Amino acid sequence: MVKVYRATGDLTLHGHTRPVTFSLQAERTSAGIEVSGSIPVIFADWDIPNPSFAGFVTTQNHGLLEFLIKFSKS
Numbered sequence: 001m002v003k004v005y006r007a008t009g010d011l012t013l014h015g016h017t018r019p020v021t022f023s024l025q026a027e028r029t030s031a032g033i034e035v036s037g038s039i040p041v042i043f044a045d046w047d048i049p050n051p052s053f054a055g056f057v058t059t060q061n062h063g064l065l066e067f068l069i070k071f072s073k074s
Contacts, residue, residue: 002027011039013046032072039065
């Protein structure tokens with residue numbers, strides 16, 4: 001069964017640390033526990049220039065930081 005939680009913490013990107021609040025999901029698996037989630041990122045808030053490739057490819061002003069953490073017995 002997947003459970004959804006709210007989490008808060010400090011996120012550091014590009015030398016800037018800011019408090020963030022985000023949802024995460026936790027699930028017990030046969031191998032342990034998996035925790036996943038995502039944090040929306042507006043690049044300007046972190047002083048990150050919009051990624052682009054030689055003017056050929058440009059991006060929007062935001063992205064999504066996604067994570068998956070797997071806990072298992074050692």
